[in-house]
Amino acid sequence: MAEGIWLRLGYRGPGERFWQAVAAGGARAQRIGRKGGELQFDLPLAELGALRRALGGEGRLHLLGVGGWPLALRALRRRPWRLAWPVAALVLYILAAGRVWQVAVTGPQGIPTARILREASALGLKPGAPRAGIDAFRLGQEIGLQVPGLIFAAVRLDGVRAVIYAAPALTPPEALPPAARGALFAGERGYVTRVVVLRGLPLVRAGQTVVRGEPLVAPRAGESRGQVFARVWRRLTYRFPVDGERTYRSGRQATRWYISTPWRRQWTRVGPPEPFPEARRAVRIWRIPLASVEVARYTYVELRTLKVVLSPRYAELRATSLALATVERTMPGAELLALRTQVRRIGGDFRVEVAIEAETDIAHAKAGGSTQD
DSSP states (O other): OGGGEEEEEEEESOHHHHHHHHHHHTOOOEEEEEETTEEEEEEEGGGHHHHHHHHTTOSEEEEEEEEEHHHHHHHHHHOGGGGHHHHHHHHHHHHHHTEEOEEEEEOSTTOOHHHHHHHHHHTTOSTTEEGGGOOHHHHHHHHHHHSTTEEEEEEEEETTEEEEEEEEOOOOOOOOOTTOOSOEEESSOEEEEEEEEEESEEOOOTTOEEOTTOEEEEOBTTBOEEEEEEEEEEEEEEEEESEEEEEEEEEEEEEEEEEEETTEEEEEEESSOOSOSSEEEEEEEEEETTTTEEEEEEEEEEEEEEEEEOOHHHHHHHHHHHHHHHHHHHSTTOEEEEEEEEEEEETTEEEEEEEEEEEEEOEEEOSSSOOOO
16 A cells, blocks of 8 residues: 555755765655755655665655545545545536537627527527537528528537527628729629738628629729639539439440441441340441442440449438539639538439538629729
């Protein structure tokens, strides 16, 4: 038991002698420091005798405190009720950490903060609500639908704090006068995140929502250049039959020859018939000019049909791949922020809905000016 007991000791005497005794006795002294004109340190109880012999009576050692697991276990055996305090504290901490104690709303000016908090409380997001029963994605969608005047809402759980991000609804843009040419306009609706103007006058700022065709940058001297990044949303739907067929190459192939003569202007097979009921063919034709005869070589590659039954996981992965390809084609250079898929079986088909959120440059120039984007 003495191996696990540590003593807090104080030493008064020559400092050089103390260090020599520690080195000679091999004492594992720790947390050595000087306080009140003496050296204070921690030492295992089993090494106290060796340190005293090494000191040889020079200086004085006195006890400041004692500790270690053996003493703590012995104290718990004498008074086991002391263990209830740390256990109760741990249980209370776990219970408190598993609930939401603060709900906040963040976003640009104009969002109905009080209405959002009331709707979130009605949906179960309020101080004291258990985190395990909160679906952040579903709550964000419900708040965005139930609270008027919002274009979107999203909920994020951060420890015991819940943050509701919201943006105000779209407002009709103010049209520029006909004389203003060369402006940058919004290619689609979205929530503005960054505005970088190289030339011209910015008409929007981060945190605003814009619609398609809204002017973003007014020209200066007939020219405007810049980028306006915004968060945009896409919702794509795909259908895949549950039972389908797939064709594949079997690896078998054969060659057939055909001939066409001037008195019979159609291809006549020379030799056996077509080798496979289903095949993919490649044709190469040679023409003999003087005789007006054409010879063709058909190379057949056998195809076989395999009936397959699709799984919901395959439909989800296939729809996700097609949706990402669509986003890359329609919004080159866009940064993907979120992607969520939902698979439903309707009759003999899988219906997959893919919701995509991305950040991209929505600024575009219209014809009729010297605008550059």
